[in-house]
Amino acid sequence: MHGKAALITGAANGIGRALALQLASAGAAVTVADIDGAAAEKVAAEISSRGGRAIALPCDVSNSAQHLEAFRRHAQAWGRLDYALLNAGIGESGDLVWCKSPSAWQKTLDIDLRAVAEGVRLAARTMLTGSPEGRRSDSPGGERAAGAGTGPGGQHKPVIMITASAGGVFPMPVSPVYAASKAGCVQLTRSLAEPLARQGIRICALCPQFVDTALVRDIQKADAATAAELMRDTHSRLLSVDQVTQAGMALLTDPSKVGTCLVVLANGSWVEPQLARFKSVAKPASAAAAAVDPALRAWALAGDPGSASSALPASSTRVIEVHRLSTDFRAATRIVQRPLPAALPDGSVLLRRLYAGINASDVNYSAGRYFGSKAAAEKRLPFEAGFEAVGVVAAAAPGVVLPVGQPVATMTYGGFAEWAVVSAKHVFPLPQATPEMVALMTSGLTASIALDQAGLRKGQTVLVTAAAGGTGQLAVQLALLAGCRVVGTCSGGAKAELLRSLGCHRVISYREEDVKAVLKREYPKGVDVVYESVGGDMFDICVGALAPRGRLIIIGAMSQYAGGWEARQYPGIAEKLLWKSATLQGFFLLHYARDWGRHLNKLAGLVAAGKLHVQMDPRRFVGLESVADAVEHLQSGRSMGKVFVQIAAEVPAAAAARPAAIAAARARL
Template sequence: MVKSAFITGAADGIGAGLARQLSSLGYAVTLADINTAGAHAIAQEITMTTQGAQTLALHCDVINEASQNKAFQAHIQRFGTLNVVILNAGIMESGDLFDSSSNTWQRSLQVNLSGVLYGVRIAVQSMKALGTTQGGVIMPVASAGGIYPIPMGPVYSAAKGGVVMLTQSLGRNLMKNYGIRIVALCPEYVDTALVRGVREQQGAAAADALLRPVKGKLLTVEQVANVGVELVQNADQVVGKCVLVLSTGEVMIPDWPRLQNLNLRPSPPPFTASSTTTKSTYEVPRVLSNQARKIIVTRLSPNFREATQIVTFPLPQIPEGCVLIKNLYCGINASDVNFTSGKYQRGGGPSEPPFDAGFEACGIVVGEGTGQKTLSIGQPVATMQYGGFSEYSIVPAKQCLPMRRAAPAVLALLTSGLTASISLEHTARLKSGEIVLVTAAAGGTGQFFVQLAKAKGAHVIATCGSNEKGQFLKSLGADRVINYKTESLKTVLKNEYPQGVNLVCELVGGEMFSTCLNALAPGGRLLIIGAVSQYSTGWKPSTHVGLPEKLLVRSASLLGFFLPMYAVHFKRHLAQLLDAVEGGKLHVELDPSNFVGLEAVFDAVKHLQRGQSMGKVYVTLDPAVSVAETGRGSGGVASRL
């Protein structure tokens, strides 16, 4: 029998978007709405644009249980099944809650909460009657306003909060008793008639105030519908969850605060840890462990697993001016094996084991020493210092980078994002209109070179090793993508760019370096970021015959770049990168692999060194973290951000 979906509020916005998406996946779709004409219009559009589409448009007033029941029965009579129910109908409140002459706020409560309660009741009863409850999905469309308060819409927020609690309360029992999965979709502000109506009905000032928390950025209907469809298809993973879609495109599963003591006594002693839930969704423990684990380098070798081991160490007293950080995530970099090889200098001398491994991490402040007034307990922070592969770190407060939340995407902006941003501005001095070649372009660092060079007006050529990575690079704006496994880079550059390229952002080394060197235009620059192809074998000194002569006749330059030498620029460039991400101008691709726990660092390093990654590789250090973030390659809904 045909799979079918019943959707309320389907005449516009998210409901219409979900109807289009599900229809394209082969679902027969009922579009139920009080705006019958609008529902018919969307149904007709779907029928005309989707081959074999089956649709039914119905009048439905969700605050009238009889009206909803009639619509459900019409759906069942038409299609004979009921696999998915999406309760999307909603309205923003109008009127003043404290105006005794008006009760318009009550309709917001009825539509946004009572209408959902009716819908869930009828959906469960109908699925039970059909005998097809196993695998059924109910998805109320709530709102971020059901998780965070909306001062300008207290009744709307209260109603959506009721939907959130309803979903959490029903999740386990519906699954256990009937095999029905329920999950709430909670987007931040979406570009729909409901949100646009605030500006039209209440004025620009009210609309601006409403959108100020998201800096005016609206999600598109397509973004939210995409997440909704993934939830339907992966409902087993999110039973009873409330999935938050942020204006940045990030997808999160909030971890709800637990009970904590209210202490109104004077401030505690300097070394403190409180039970505080942060925006990173991690709860600061009441009692801190007195020991932790970390990865240290015990012998010099390019083989990371052979060079390192996990050790347990006692947590010392926190020094003055420092903070104790619970690391939730750590980033993996190609140069991790350079570090274990002893190629980098520490403290002005050669690296001699044992020493701590890892360059970057993000987490939350869980303790502090005396004299520290910069950061508060529970503050999400990022760090860029040796020892990132550790469950806890003690860091001078002034060296921490405060963040809005501790999340994997933050890691991508540290070593990788800062390398691209700072080197293009301060070392390569990229100009608009130049031709830029980026090697290993689909990696954690390459993705930022591509996007930032495009943003500066460059023509970007990007190399990669698979068609999937090629499609990803095209989506980032690359003008020419070269899959070196199916095309000759040397031939393409010679035939399509006979005048040469102005700038090469080189991350591969070896033969790739030679090819790029020969492709430089007069006055061209070759920016050496790394040599990932040589790291796993120890990065032996290279010899390039005729190098001085080639540079001479082209008036070309070789430019080296080592990120730690540019620490003075970190905060400014990181702020620029964060603004670009939040403004939708910069995409952060996370590698879809799921590495969890300190032990997973070994496999994560191996994964990157084998050239299997696409986007930033990272490890979730604490398996208890409940976070979800999707990247283009993530496939389904993962508990990561």
């Protein structure tokens, strides 16, 4: 921090004082700003006595003129602003419900939230232009301060750090206005992270539970009962100022902490809350029914002629079942007629299927590889095939809040069926019932969850094998959305064109280029993450291409499936991983079922927003009779995008594939 400059509000006591001393001892010039000017002078004098550089300024952050003047005088004194620590704050002031004057509780909002937002604005302007009154750096004639931005080799970026509170993450019934203010600081930090990062500024927030400071001790003295209630969840345990200061310095010095809100718990541990996770809740029946497309509802109720005597729109269904174990899907399966129940079991729905997805692992399933052993699989014969399907609700058991006509997806065995009775808890409502939604199931969920497990970070290099396939195309786009540089392998031709159109930085055609040689020549430092689904020789190449601390996610081994998936030998693989501190991580989608709903909602949202393009294979397969053809098409290596089968002979216009996307794919071929 030598040569840097910091401004700290609320710096005369507690956390602010400790951070001021730490930054000064690390070489930074410090502006000690506090409403108590005399106390600020003492801290500045202490810094000077230790050989540091500091000035003291009286500053009431609730007074906009004083706040502005503090930043102005800091800029005049030091000529730059590298660290702005917005630490000033107060506790709950007045009872929100019973106080006679609103000015009492509004004081908490003014200091703990409004003044913080103002401080962020003043700090950003000073960092970018050298003055809290300066013009934006991206406007004509705008100038950056000497310390702003970043340069080659990871030069320092200025940091704004807000002292928020764990009360901004957890509820505080005794201090609702304080909690609301700190929650505002947390969301201010998270929301400004990306806009400020684009201008070369990093923002983060320090969120401790109760700290042994004068503020907390005053609360304990004034109202022991209130203090006990406030600190009930921490068992009256207080953090030391040093513990919080260590966390603050870690935020200031770690360039990866962008928009981070670091909670320091009373036991001394650190956590980063994930505030964007939501729990799905069912809509009331009236609201759900109102959103259904009438055409889909009519189609779902049309049923079959033989169901006239049934309470349901269908009395039987055709399904594809595996009757003998084989990787030859056509030989292993047959189409059979199965009866449907006259009444639905509790908690279930009757689905009319529109589309089913084809996956490389369909031949693994027909070979009985997912039952623990061949003997176990043979005992299950016959069993229904198909992993994923999209359709509409045709009927629901009493109490199930899924209206007739609701588009849904399923990830249950037996996807190759015209009708199906499924537990409502295994049904995922969809915004539309198009083939693109099929691609978001096994293929999309695998890409989204696996890359999430890989811990993608902006700037990493990601290698995707079979990148033009059903899951590869989505992995490419999700990695691009994460800010990564993406390399994709394919067989060339139209597939290479597709990958380039999606934004893939480097497309390697394994029929035209030596993949191993290209990776060694163009990526000598290795790749950070590999999304690998081919297996065999390609797997060996990918292991060799890993960067130090790289991670290879094993999605599958498609090249080995049809031949029996014989176990391969990998001599020297332990030494390769050890030498690079690299990681191999297997990924089997069924182990992440609890994450399906959240990731499916994310993917559907990206498609709706136009940020994720789903390429469907242009070859058309209709009816259960064509499923074996579709499986063989995928296994042939000639497919491009997601292979799917239209289960129903005719589908309503609202559920049809996008003609423009299919036409474009056919044109490429």
